[in-house]
Amino acid sequence: MxxxxxxxxxxxxxxxxxxxxxxxxxxxxxxxxxxxxxxxxxxxxxxxxxxxxxxxxxxxxxxxxxxxxxxxxxxxxxxxxxxxxxxxxxxxxxxxxxxxxxxxxxxxxxxxxxxxxxxxxxxxxxxxxxxxxxxxxxxxxxxxxxxxxxxxxxxxxxxxxxxxxxxxxxxxxxxxxxxxxxxxxxxxxxxxxxxxxxxxxxxxxxxxxxxxxxxxxxxxxxxxxxxxxxxxxxxxxxxxxxxxxxxxxxxxxxxxxxxxAGVQWPGRFERLASPALVLDGAHNEHAARVLAATWREEFPGKKAALVFAASADKHIRDMIPVLREIAGEWHLVPCTSPRIMPPEELASLLAELETGPVFIHSSLPEGLHAALASPLPSLAAGSLFLLGDLKALLLHAEKRSTAQ
Known part of the structure; x- marks a missing residue:
């Protein structure tokens, strides 16, 4: 083969x-x-x-x-x-x-x-x-x-x-x-x-x-x-x-x-230069707290235009109040993984928790474009499946999705 x-x-x-x-x-x-x-x-x-x-x-x-x-x-x-x-x-x-x-x-x-x-x-x-x-x-x-x-x-x-x-x-x-x-x-x-x-x-x-x-x-x-x-x-x-x-x-x-000093690891507060975007696989409450603390260190006084997607089996309700501290805008996007909560369901959850401006996008490119057009620095966080989809999009590469 x-x-x-x-x-x-x-x-x-x-x-x-x-x-x-x-x-x-x-x-x-x-x-x-x-x-x-x-x-x-x-x-x-x-x-x-x-x-x-x-x-x-x-x-x-x-x-x-x-x-x-x-x-x-x-x-x-x-x-x-x-x-x-x-x-x-x-x-x-x-x-x-x-x-x-x-x-x-x-x-x-x-x-x-x-x-x-x-x-x-x-x-x-x-x-x-x-x-x-x-x-x-x-x-x-x-x-x-x-x-x-x-x-x-x-x-x-x-x-x-x-x-x-x-x-x-x-x-x-x-x-x-x-x-x-x-x-x-x-x-x-x-x-x-x-x-x-x-x-x-x-x-x-x-x-x-x-x-x-x-x-x-x-x-x-x-x-x-x-x-x-x-x-x-x-x-x-x-x-x-x-x-x-x-x-x-x-x-x-x-x-x-x-x-x-030379260690690199993708998806852990990974900063891209073009486009100007931070990627972080904060997929649970503990990781979200770490992300929020790191964001405040790296971007003091600034909120993020947050491209967000999360797996439905995660404790999303616990993550949202933490990420709300650093999110100035929420851009909800679909992903290729069947485990991802649909953006519409996620928007309903965010509405209950009063998170500020929320935008639902029909595609990942649309959501990324909107976040990059914001005056706020851009951050993509949540599921590693989201980060994989984003990297494949930016690299014009074919991605083979997996749940394992």
């Missing part, structure tokens, strides 16, 4: 849905020869900041001379964004080769692999062939039953935990923390960001039960400032630094600072 046919088949496997559990993942990875990576493996879970933390760990590892493999999700525009070796996305040729192999391997199984399981297998096989010796895996959903938890790890890393994906992970912070803390491996070290006391109690208990040395990463005046804006990114940097320290792979703070 060429890469287009290969991706067509891979994306068709989304119809199998999300299957939480590790038995089929373990079967797939073993059959694919990808179950025992010959590399240091860092496993990262959490609700907010996972991607940025992964990017920082990868930069620090690469600065130490490791050959790095980074597996993240979801992608914004191209599937290849999920799988990187030393910062470079997997090539179309390698992608086609790995997907073709896995299709022939597992397509006829009674319980076929899911999209996410296949993506993980593609990544691990590509990492092995590329001589990767340092792997960073970002969980897709939760932790305990996430496919990435089938991979043996050297350290577990917990970014800030909040309420999200409750239909899968539980209704309370303690339940969600238990799902995410379950990536902690017996006898292996774990590092956590500072957490809400309810979440921290669960993490500490899990670490004790598994005899895992637990370290809480805390920002200090010595913590280097990463290139990513916002005070929260310094906290993510502290988490990345502590992770490398626990692996005995941290160089001097000066070298670490130079590595962190």
């Amino acid at each position: 060429n890469v287009f046919a290969a991706l067509d088949w891979l994306f068709s496997t989304q119809f199998f849905g999300i299957k939480l559990g590790l038995e089929n993942t373990e079967k797939l990875l073993a059959a694919a020869g990808a179950d025992r990576p010959e590399a240091t493996v860092v496993h990262v879970a959490g609700t907010n900041g996972k991607g940025s933390t992964c990017a920082m760990i990868e930069a620090l590892a690469r600065a130490q001379g490791y050959v790095t493999g980074l597996f993240t999700s979801p992608h914004l525009v191209e599937f290849s964004e999920r799988i990187r070796v030393n910062g470079n996305m997997i090539s179309p040729e390698a992608l086609a080769e790995e997907i073709t192999f896995l299709k022939e391997l597992a397509e006829a199984w009674e319980q076929p692999p899911t999209f996410f399981e296949l993506a993980l297998a593609v990544a691990l096989r590509h990492f092995r062939k590329s001589g990767v010796n340092f792997i960073i895996l970002e969980t897709g959903l939760g932790g305990r039953l996430d496919a990435t938890n089938a991979v043996p790890k050297d350290i577990a890393v917990l970014a800030p935990i909040g309420l999200d994906h409750q239909q899968y992970l539980g209704d309370t912070l303690a339940q969600i923390a238990a799902e995410k803390a379950a990536i902690i491996a017996p006898g292996k070290p774990a590092v956590t960001a500072a957490q809400h006391p309810e979440a921290m109690a669960v993490i500490e208990q899990t670490a004790r039960e598994r005899h895992s040395p637990l370290t809480v990463a805390r920002m200090s005046r010595e913590t280097p400032r990463p290139s990513l804006p916002g005070a929260h990114q310094r906290e993510n940097a502290a988490l990345a630094l502590e992770t490398m320290k626990q692996l005995h792979a941290l160089s001097s703070l000066a070298d670490a600072g130079a590595a962190l």
Whole structure:
């Protein structure tokens, strides 16, 4: 198969849905020869900041001379964004080769692999062939039953935990923390960001039960400032630094600072020059608060012309009062994802909460044009699906949408 046919088949496997559990993942990875990576493996879970933390760990590892493999999700525009070796996305040729192999391997199984399981297998096989010796895996959903938890790890890393994906992970912070803390491996070290006391109690208990040395990463005046804006990114940097320290792979703070100064991660207060636009994947209340604080730092005294879309399964009512603090105008737009709340429904919700001027747009280009024409600085925020659609629009690229 060429890469287009290969991706067509891979994306068709989304119809199998999300299957939480590790038995089929373990079967797939073993059959694919990808179950025992010959590399240091860092496993990262959490609700907010996972991607940025992964990017920082990868930069620090690469600065130490490791050959790095980074597996993240979801992608914004191209599937290849999920799988990187030393910062470079997997090539179309390698992608086609790995997907073709896995299709022939597992397509006829009674319980076929899911999209996410296949993506993980593609990544691990590509990492092995590329001589990767340092792997960073970002969980897709939760932790305990996430496919990435089938991979043996050297350290577990917990970014800030909040309420999200409750239909899968539980209704309370303690339940969600238990799902995410379950990536902690017996006898292996774990590092956590500072957490809400309810979440921290669960993490500490899990670490004790598994005899895992637990370290809480805390920002200090010595913590280097990463290139990513916002005070929260310094906290993510502290988490990345502590992770490398626990692996005995941290160089001097000066070298670490130079590595962190070059980190880029799309969709996290990402500033575009042309058009002048900020992109931020603030998809829940915690992320919205971080966005609002960062906006006030970067644009003091200014409100935003906000292009907004959010998934219907998110706590949109909790996000709106936070974003209202920085939104001078709301431009509601449709997205390609079926999970997005229609603009008309979102407008009704905003009307109940008295948010100020609200504009409903029939298309994303129309909404973007209106926001850019505003005298206010432009911000696109909410769902990562919105950011992916926007990037595809601006790049004149074809986007393959996914819910995973």
